[in-house]
Amino acid sequence: MTRLKVAVIGAGNWGRNHVRSLAALPEADVAAVCDLDQSVREAMARQYPGTLVTDSVDKALEAAEAVVVATPAVEHPKLASAAIERGLPVLVEKPFALSVKEATQMAELGASRGVPILVGHLLVFHPVVERLKAMIGAGDLGQIYYLYSQRVNLGQVRPDENALWSFGPHDVSVALELLGQAPTKVAAHGKSYLQPGVEDVVFMTMEFASGVMAHVQMSWLDPHKERRLTVVGSSKMVVFDDMQAREKLKVYDKGVDRPPEYGSYGESLTVRQGDISIPLVPGGEPLKAELRHFVRVARGEEEPRQTAEDGVTVVRILEAATESLSRGGTLVDMTTGAEV
Ligand SMILES: NC(=O)c1ccc[n+]([C@@H]2O[C@H](COP(=O)([O-])OP(=O)(O)OC[C@H]3O[C@@H](n4cnc5c(N)ncnc54)[C@H](O)[C@@H]3O)[C@@H](O)[C@H]2O)c1
Structure with a gap:
């Protein structure tokens, strides 16, 4: 089976773990790493030669079949929505969003486009x-x-x-x-x-x-x-x-x-x-299990275990x-x- 091309947006303290775990998965390839911080990009380019490392979200999305959003939460709605608009399955780190309004908008966008969303409730x-x-x-x-x-x-x-x-x-x-x-x-x-x-x-x-x-x-x-x-x-x-x-x-x-x-x-x-x-x-490793599941979700083989609705519920409680x-x-x- 071909490897799923996954882009990671946000490769800071936590996002770099997504990159490492994806790179180690036999069923996935890191198609692109996108980060606004030049020092993060330089470190990623050194560690993963041959991988597209960019500050352009568009370029990263173009290269991908699925996307992990691991930026600070304030950026999740904008970036996840950009992925969904292109029909790309998306794993959104926790917290899904910082308001019920934005969380619900993402969930509705995913549902209306038929694009699966997995929320990164790691535990x-x-x-x-x-x-x-x-x-x-x-x-x-x-x-x-x-x-x-x-x-x-x-x-x-x-x-x-x-x-x-x-x-x-x-x-x-x-x-x-x-x-x-x-x-x-x-x-x-x-x-x-x-x-x-x-x-x-x-x-x-x-x-x-x-x-x-x-x-x-x-x-x-x-x-x-x-x-x-x-x-x-x-x-x-x-x-x-x-x-x-x-x-x-x-x-x-x-x-x-x-x-x-x-x-x-x-x-x-x-x-x-x-x-x-x-x-x-x-x-x-829970992160490996989460990412393996995400690959299967993106391929339509499994339903998300933590759906956008679960993300909305948690945000509603917070x-x-x-x-x-x-x-x-x-x-x-x-x-x-x-x-x-
Ligand atoms: N699941 C877990 O166990 C776990 C653990 C830690 C953090 N997190 C979550 O992961 C997310 C990231 O946390 P972190 O600790 O890595 O934060 P961080 O600040 O260390 O890293 C965020 C990175 O995103 C980049 N970034 C910001 N806006 C961007 C944009 N628009 N486009 C591209 N890159 C952008 C920043 O340059 C930075 O490198 C948060 O939502 C956090 O809550 C989850």
Whole structure:
């Protein structure tokens, strides 16, 4: 089979990983790398001799059969729309856009032209998240009570998007993937310490109609680097620690049980301290899995696992969280936008 010609627009800190991963995929070729920054272009030209490296989006699109947009989010709508207008399938990095309006316009453009859009919600392609989803789907954890994730580290401090928009798409997309539902209410509390109006630290809570609560802690102003998700169910609890090189997933056979004969008396609750097990989850780079999937999407062999609609939903949640941030952390109703 011939290799799919893919152009990468934006080859900065993250986009260069797309270029590297695509170059290593047997089913794809890097048709072009487009970046406005001359030093980035020079580095790319040195690393990938023979590849078209350009500052012209048009030239990059001309050379491509599919496109990855990995510029800062503010540029996503313009660049993704240019690709869609040419009928080119596009992978748009997270966050899909910085407003529901722009996200919806991209989704509608893709739908009207019949051009597939994949949103770069990377963690959905993480083998541990896939395993976790299968465990929850099989009922292994019992009824899901709540989950929380911590995504904190020191830097990279962004000038144009706050910690919520920079980190939030990861945790929100994972929560939606695991729970299979969108929240009904959202609240976010945060503070800007380094740059006025750009929150460095955000604590966000989502409430779901099922009664599940999901909490996300995000910061680029923290002494620790944490990438941890805890899911608490009625039968079992799990911790996904992405900072571990191995044994990223731990399953705790722990809980609080209520024998049926005791009704609702608190004193009848018994704490269960069972085994801790470590499922063997095959490794694998999520970015490679995402890009392999993108190639199949572009060839019409698979439907996008993270569609433009998923992108819009995540942006809608982040927009509601932004509204809550501006109101000092009050709960925002996702359907009406009103304070609850
Ligand atoms: N999926 C993930 O895990 C992950 C991780 C990091 C960043 N990201 C996302 O990837 C995107 C890029 O982030 P980054 O950290 O690489 O940013 P960056 O600032 O390091 O790089 C962006 C690059 O895009 C280039 N650029 C900007 N506008 C352009 C345009 N109109 N045409 C061509 N090039 C243009 C810049 O010159 C720069 O080299 C963001 O949306 C970010 O949120 C995703």
